[in-house]
Amino acid sequence: MTYDLYVVTDEELSNGHSHxxxxxxxxxxGADVIQLRDKRMSAADLFAEAEKIRAITxxxxxxxxxxxxxxxxxxxxxxxxxxxxxxxxxxxxxxxPDDFIIGISVGSVEEAVKGVLDGADYVAVSPVFSTGxxxxxxxxxxxxxxxxxxxxxxxxxxxxxxxxxxxxxxSEVIAAGLDxxxxxxxVVSAPDIKKAAGDLREKIRNIKNx
Ligand SMILES: Cc1ncc(COP(=O)(O)OP(=O)(O)O)c(N)n1
Ligand SMILES: Cc1ncsc1CCOP(=O)(O)O
Ligand SMILES: [Mg+2]
Numbered sequence: 521m522t523y524d525l526y527v528v529t530d531e532e533l534s535n536g537h538s539h540x541x542x543x544x545x546x547x548x549x550g551a552d553v554i555q556l557r558d559k560r561m562s563a564a565d566l567f568a569e570a571e572k573i574r575a576i577t578x579x580x581x582x583x584x585x586x587x588x589x590x591x592x593x594x595x596x597x598x599x600x601x602x603x604x605x606x607x608x609x610x611x612x613x614x615x616x617p618d619d620f621i622i623g624i625s626v627g628s629v630e631e632a633v634k635g636v637l638d639g640a641d642y643v644a645v646s647p648v649f650s651t652g653x654x655x656x657x658x659x660x661x662x663x664x665x666x667x668x669x670x671x672x673x674x675x676x677x678x679x680x681x682x683x684x685x686x687x688x689x690x691s692e693v694i695a696a697g698l699d700x701x702x703x704x705x706x707v708v709s710a711p712d713i714k715k716a717a718g719d720l721r722e723k724i725r726n727i728k729n730x
Contacts, residue, residue, distance in 0.1 A: 521552075521582065522552050523642060523678045524699075524721060524724045525551045525700065525701065525717060525721045526551070526552065526553040526680055526700050526703070527542070527543075527551040527553070527554055527717060528557050528586070528702055528703065528704045529542045529555065529556055529557055529573075530653065530704050530708050533704055533708050533709050534708045537708075539558065540569050540576065542713060543556075543572075543573045544576050546707055546708075546713055546717045547576055547580050549707075549715065549716065549718035549719075550718050550721040551721070552700070553581060553582040553700070554576075554583055554584070555702075556583070556591075563591065566588065567594055567595060570597065574596055584597060584598060584600060585601070586601045587606050589612055598621050599641070600616075600620075600622055600623070602624050602640075603646075604625060604626075604627070609638035609639050609640050613639035621642070623640060623641065623643070623644055625643075626645060626669060627646060627658070628661075628669075629668050629672045632673050633672055633673065636673050641677070642678040642679070643669060643673060643678075643679055644680045644681065644682050644702060645661055645666050645679065645682070646661075647659075647661065647682060647683025647684065648661060648663075648684060649683050649684030649685065650683070651684040651705075653683075653704045654704075657683055660684060664696075666679070666681055666696040667696050670696075670698075678699040679697060680698060680699060680702050681693055681702065685702070686706040687706065687719065687720060690723055690724060691727055694728065700724075701724065703720070
């Protein structure tokens, strides 16, 4: 299981694609992880997209649901992504099977260490750079935060990063310590989602093999 290329869906930032269409094209391009993220859909509509994405990702990619443990469990997703203002990791850990993946957004070493102690399976430095894709994300934490978090958490815990990452800065974020990169616009807003995912994944693999 790898977190090399982690694609977060966003219908509003795509050129007319549904979450499931984005997921299908990204998986065809080689995405390792798909996160369903939508702050506006009804539970019924979100569940319908989640079921489609579960089928698309089966045996091909991990499927993570943002924020919503009800949708994640009901759709048999592989895991959930939680932020600092979402349900606490400890509370969700009590609800889910042992192999269920819990990811946590972190903006500091302290949040990363606490997240792992509470039971998170991966940490996401968030946001790495400032981004227009999440207006309330705040200021970028920068490369120093990546390096500090990577040093502070056990090597078995993947450290990914999100926010303003694209083909032009992958090298530096991986050099700083990221195990995988999470993107919205670099894939979802591209004219050819499959090609954008494929190009990014190839670049990540090449950098890691250098
Ligand atoms: C992989 C990944 N990292 C960070 C986030 C952001 O989570 P959060 O801070 O809870 O903000 P919202 O995405 O819920 O607006 C994420 N979703 N995925
Ligand atoms: C969901 C999320 N969480 C922190 S930044 C962000 C948005 C990332 O989008 P982009 O890859 O387009 O900067
Ligand atoms: Mg959240």
